[in-house]
Amino acid sequence: MADNKAKRGGADRSRVAAGEGYEVNYFARKHGISAADARNLIAKVGNDRNKLNAAAAQVRKR
Numbered sequence: 001m002a003d004n005k006a007k008r009g010g011a012d013r014s015r016v017a018a019g020e021g022y023e024v025n026y027f028a029r030k031h032g033i034s035a036a037d038a039r040n041l042i043a044k045v046g047n048d049r050n051k052l053n054a055a056a057a058q059v060r061k062r
Helices: 021-031 035-045 049-061
Strands: none
Touching: 021 035, 021 049, 035 049
């Protein structure tokens, strides 16, 4: 299902949409990781932004 950009709010902000390239690229840039690493994290951890932020911090430390 496509992300409806007209519907913004808390529910949408708490998730990272793996199917939306701009969201993956933003997340990767924010954490200093590659887009491929970001997609791998989303596949492994899920799309919850708080969990992904913690996992990205661990990836960055390596």
